[in-house]
Amino acid sequence: MFPHREPPRVHPGFSPVPHRQPPSSMGPRFFPQHRCSCGRPAHERLPNYERPRGPSPPPPPPNINGWRKRKNEDCGSPVLKRFRDDDSDSFMPYLPHQHMPPFYGPDQALAGSSRSRDFGHPQRSPHSHVHNNMPATCDGTVDLQVYVKDKVSAQMVELFEACQQRHxxxxxxxxxxxxxxxxxxxxxxxxxxxxxxxxxxxxxxxxxxxxxxxxxxxxxxxxxxxxxxxxxxxxxxxxxxxxxxxxxxxxxxxxxxxxxxxxxxxxxxxxxxGIRNTFLLKSYAYADPRVRPLILVIKKWARHHQINDASRGTLSSYTLVLMVLHYLQTLNVPVLPSLQKDYPECFDPTLEIDMIPERAQDTPPYNSQNNSSLGTLLLGFLRYYATEFSWKKKVISVRDAKAFAKQNAAKWRDKFISVEEPFESNNVARAVHEQAKFDAITSQFLESFHMLQKGKDLNSILPVQEIIHKELSWK
Structure with missing residues (x-):
């Protein structure tokens, strides 16, 4: 992968892609507690791209320019960090292959962190439960087909499954x-x-x-x-x-x-x-199986219509994610709660950085009574910001799971779009500071809402197959 670099020195039985270890970083689908009707653990039915790829390539010869001998192991790599005893500065000389640590994931440790969990016994994610009426499939996923009740929902699932980040x-x-x-x-x-x-x-x-x-x-x-x-x-x-x-x-x-x-x-x-909000969003992402597909589709939609680029005065991806979470929190039957209000000890802004992933795991599962399809939620998201939300009077707050009035604080006045950062309370939508950009954003919400409502086809607002082809060919 990296020419002219020496690979990390680890036990010869250890592969960069661990053998049959459920990669928790990809969420609930890979945890071995899930079993399907065939009775086999989910991690024994990993898709091809998740399976071990064999030994690492040999190190480069010492006469290549720029190559240098490493005297120390990579102290920052969580793959190697787990070989280090928490109470000692020395490396453990040997670990049996069956106890090799799984690759780092957000549910287990933080990249670059000095802390790690018990890697001999992979922990179940707080959101790796199976929701009511949602059967686990053979690969350990919660079956999104439960929420496919229309053509748009099916297209969203197809787009998500093709485009989501692989382990x-x-x-x-x-x-x-x-x-x-x-x-x-x-x-x-x-x-x-x-x-x-x-x-x-x-x-x-x-x-x-x-x-x-x-x-x-x-x-x-x-x-x-x-x-x-x-x-x-x-x-x-x-x-x-x-x-x-x-x-x-x-x-x-x-x-x-x-x-x-x-x-x-x-x-x-x-x-x-950024480290704190990463694990807050991680907890929201796996609180309900519809969150990740919905966010991915909305980000693709915004990028396609050129309203997802903060450097050009439109919405950042972080802003879009908070807008989606806010919408899901404020439905008549909410899909999501406010994790910061319900579990303040897990998302305390004064927490030591290395403790953040540990505490984020303590948020228990959330079972929503809202059974809306993915297509219904997407149409509702566009409707909410096109016709219902008051941009001039309201501030979006995921922390409070509501929109509060701008007159409550002078810092929100005269802002085109106001979205509160969950930890620092500043405006993450500050990039939108021109009337023309604001008008382009709001008009796109309205236009896409009408087109999707009329056509009932995701292709009416997004070239689905073109995006899938682009993602699958990405290197």
Whole structure:
């Protein structure tokens, strides 16, 4: 995967894709507690792309330019981190193959974290339950066909199943993060690199980029731009990174690509709220099986109609996700609760970063009494923001599971779109600051609502097969 790099030194029986271990990062579908009518555990019916791929390629010869011998193991990689005894700085010399740790997932540990769960006994996700009247299928998934009651719902499921991020995609991103963590030690010895965003929350598609947060724990404060500039200079010497670009936004980021692929990364410094909201969204994503397909389709719809790009004055993907969650919370029969209100101890903004995934697991299952189909929820989402929601008077709050009045605080006045960040309470839709952009967004909601209501076909607002083909051919 990465030419000219030495693969991690681990026990020879260990494969980067663990043998028959349910990858918890992909959510409830892979947990072995689920059994189907055939009586076999779900993890014994993994799809082809989840199965072991054999041994890693051999290391490159020592005479290749740029290759260097690694004296230390990758301290930031959760794949290797689990070989480390929690109470010791020494590596465990040997682990039997049957006790090899499963690959890191958001339900078990945080990428780059010093904490880990008992890897000998994979834990069941808080949302890996089977909802009422929703049978588990042979691969461990909750059967989405329960919510397919119309043509649009069937098209949404088809789009979701083709486009959702695979475990192999996440593994690829994690391998890159692991190499970067090691190389960054040359510049900042006290830094730790975390993967955040949709890749970790379960809301990514195959072509989604990866968000990284570099947390520096140094005695003296360092300006993010200075840190990113130093990292940019360092990346120019890396053989697996290309096109590093420093973007001086309100939250400065370093954007770069993995060489030879389309995989793009956005790296920020000390923006730890991104780690917190990643696991909040993870909990919402698996609270109900309809959440992930609905969000993926809506993000594809917004991207297709060019209203999903904060750099161009429209909606960020994070804003769109919060808008979907708010809609699902405010239905007459809610699909989702407010996790922050119901379980404040699990999403305490003062929690130590490494404790976040531990606490996020403590949120119990939520069984909604709303049995609406996916197509009904999509049409309702478009209707809500096209004809019902008051953009001028209301602020969207996922934390409170409601919309509150703008006059409650001066900071919300004169904003075209107001969406509260669940932890910091600032406006995540601040990129929409022009009347023309706001008009384009609202008119698209109204137009798509009427088209979908009339045509009852997802293709009326989104080229389904074209998007599927693009995702399946993505590398």
């Amino acid at each position: 192999s995609d996440l593994l690829h991103k994690e391998m890159c993060r692991s190499w970067l963590q090691q190389d960054m030690l040359r510049v900042f010895e006290a830094g730790r690199l975390y993967m955040t965003g949709s890749s970790m929350s379960g809301l990514a598609s195959r072509s989604s980029d990866a968000d990284l947060c570099y947390v520096l724990r140094e005695n003296k404060p360092t300006h993010p731009v200075a840190v990113l500039s130093a990292l940019k200079r360092m990346m120019k010497s890396l053989l697996y990174v290309e096109q590093p670009q420093l973007i001086r936004a309100k939250v400065p980021i370093l954007r770069f690509r993995e060489k030879g692929s389309n995989l793009e990364f956005d790296l920020n410094v000390n923006n730890t709220v």
